[in-house]
């Protein structure tokens with residue numbers, strides 16, 4: 001299926017998701033960076049290292065909740081999302097903070113933007129676009145020494161949910177994902193010209209399997225971007241770290257049921273059950289387009 005159709009499929013899915021949540025949105029207080037499907041679980045903003053004065057772009061920013069904590073660290077923040085409803089949500093929640101939100105396909109944004117110090121994607125455009133398209137664009141538009149960090153659901157955790165997403169009104173919409181295990185992502189990152197620093201598998205809070213992969217990459221060369229804080233990254237918790245009441249209220253706003261769209265647990269510890277037969281085979285990256 002053609003890429004433009006798959007992009008339209010994803011835009012439609014996440015636009016509908018956003019429009020269902022939008023009436024409950026209001027200005028928020030920055031909370032925690034959530035790299036996993038489980039709020040309060042796994043690493044947080046420390047993964048970025050020192051970001052003061054650096055241009056940081058989130059590709060597939062959704063409601064913008066993961067960018068807000070970076071403004072507290074004085075990063076120059078840019079959020080990009082292909083779904084107009086998501087950008088409306090982000091502006092409603094974070095319009096009072098210095099974040100530039102753009103409604104665009106991440107590939108189009110990357111082709112036009114000035115050089116970036118850090119790109120990140122949390123279940124966002126990396127994993128929802130063909131990797132052979134988006135990764136080379138990121139590689140080209142990062143400054144020398146610039147970093148890419150992204151999280152993607154582990155294919156086994158997603159199971160059949162890789163092809164569909166359940167919305168708050170109970171309906172199901174198709175989505176197109178590109179999934180793989182650690183070796184597939186490492187190869188895709190390396191083929192784009194970036195150096196793959198490491199791929200960290202993250203356990204579920206219950207410890208019953210890997211929920212997502214956290215990929216760290218760097219553009220060869222030197223820059224102001226600090227090296228990946230690898231020691232911090234290796235010591236993050238793999239057990240639930242419950243958010244404070246303020247974080248829970250600030251980051252979720254009562255409008256979100258977990259990280260809807262990631263495969264979607266509705267609480268911090270229990271992923272939403274799959275409703276179709278579990279145990280789909282791992283999809284190689286290059287075959288992601290058969291998902292719809």
Ligand SMILES: C[S@@+](CC[C@H](N)C(=O)[O-])C[C@H]1O[C@@H](n2cnc3c(N)ncnc32)[C@H](O)[C@@H]1O
Pocket residue numbers: 007010011014015059060061062063064065066080081082083086104105106107121122123124125128129259260261262
């Ligand atoms: C699962 S949501 C994640 C949102 C956010 N990163 C978070 O963690 O809450 C995926 C987001 O990626 C966006 N997206 C999908 N394909 C995209 C693309 N090609 N360019 C930009 N955004 C895209 C969707 O519209 C959606 O908002």
